[in-house]
Amino acid sequence: MSWFSKAASETQITHGSRVWLYILAGLVMVFLVAPTVIVIPMSFSESQYLEFPPRTWSVRWYEHYFASSEWMAATRTSVLVAFFTMLVATPLGVMAAYGLFVSNLRFAHLIFLLLISPMMVPVVLIAIGVFYVYAKLKMVHTVGGLVLAHSMLAIPLVLIVVSSALKSYDMNQEMVARSLGASRLRAFMVITLPQIRFALITSALLSFITSFDEVIVALFVSGGDNATLTRSMFITLRDQIDPTIASISTIMVLVSTSLLVMAQMFGQNKDGT
Numbered sequence: 392m393s394w395f396s397k398a399a400s401e402t403q404i405t406h407g408s409r410v411w412l413y414i415l416a417g418l419v420m421v422f423l424v425a426p427t428v429i430v431i432p433m434s435f436s437e438s439q440y441l442e443f444p445p446r447t448w449s450v451r452w453y454e455h456y457f458a459s460s461e462w463m464a465a466t467r468t469s470v471l472v473a474f475f476t477m478l479v480a481t482p483l484g485v486m487a488a489y490g491l492f493v494s495n496l497r498f499a500h501l502i503f504l505l506l507i508s509p510m511m512v513p514v515v516l517i518a519i520g521v522f523y524v525y526a527k528l529k530m531v532h533t534v535g536g537l538v539l540a541h542s543m544l545a546i547p548l549v550l551i552v553v554s555s556a557l558k559s560y561d562m563n564q565e566m567v568a569r570s571l572g573a574s575r576l577r578a579f580m581v582i583t584l585p586q587i588r589f590a591l592i593t594s595a596l597l598s599f600i601t602s603f604d605e606v607i608v609a610l611f612v613s614g615g616d617n618a619t620l621t622r623s624m625f626i627t628l629r630d631q632i633d634p635t636i637a638s639i640s641t642i643m644v645l646v647s648t649s650l651l652v653m654a655q656m657f658g659q660n661k662d663g664t
Contacts, residue, residue: 427644434637441634452638462623462635468613469603469620472534476541476602481595483542484549489579492557503554507547514607517543522611532614540608545598552597556590596650604647 429443434452436445456462487506491499509517521540522531530536560583568578584591606621613619620639627633 430637431641431644433634434641436634436637438634440632441637452634456635456638456642459635462620462639464616465618465620465623468534468617472537472541472619473599473602475534475538476545477595477598479538480542480545480549480598481591484546484594484598485553485591487546488550488553488557489583492554493562503550506550509543510547514544518608518611521608525612531612532617534617537609537613537617537619538602540612541602541605542598544605544608545601548597548601549594552590552594553587556587560586596653600647600650604643 432445433441433443435448435450437447437449437451438445491503496502517540521536521543525531525533525536525540528536530539564586565578565582568582569575573581604621606619606625609619609622610625613622620643624636624639628636
């Protein structure tokens, strides 16, 4: 039996009848990945300008990035903000997801929609609102202000991922632990949390990446000594064509991809698959 005639799903639809779907999926993937594939070779160009394909190969712009005090300061700020965003958004999102899951509130679904509303509102509107609030509170260009703003964008992702994991969780296991004398907190930490650990790790990494890659809010509320890496990249690209941007973009892609791959590997190892 050839691959084309084999069943692709339980509905007995063959791979041959899904060839058009595979081709479409492949074209979409090429469309999404192509910009990244182009940027990586550009980062190894010797030229003063962005060019593809490079005529001469070099690590000149990587050396320039690591030797620049300004770029290193912006990188430290981005990593610091992303780390604290992860620490703030992950527990808050988990608590919100768990609270809505175990509650019998009549309007729980409306509360859920309210909590994920930052995903539905254009980010530029959020940035403008945050900027005017921070201007009154004198929190513009502060790490704390940026962490709070990024946490607002990351919490909806945590809420969605953890809520999805809890839907496949048998709450009776926690009820048994509580019937044996465990408090709700202890039952959650000992019984529930280990079973949704993969969702927890994924949420934490998504929170980190959301903050690390965010640029629009950073343009409004970061700057000076606390400018983020993405903000510095945007300003530099606006003012001049600097190939250093390509090298930084390549590093960011590698970091983000590595974190997601590590999360997948960790989850599979823990599940024993």
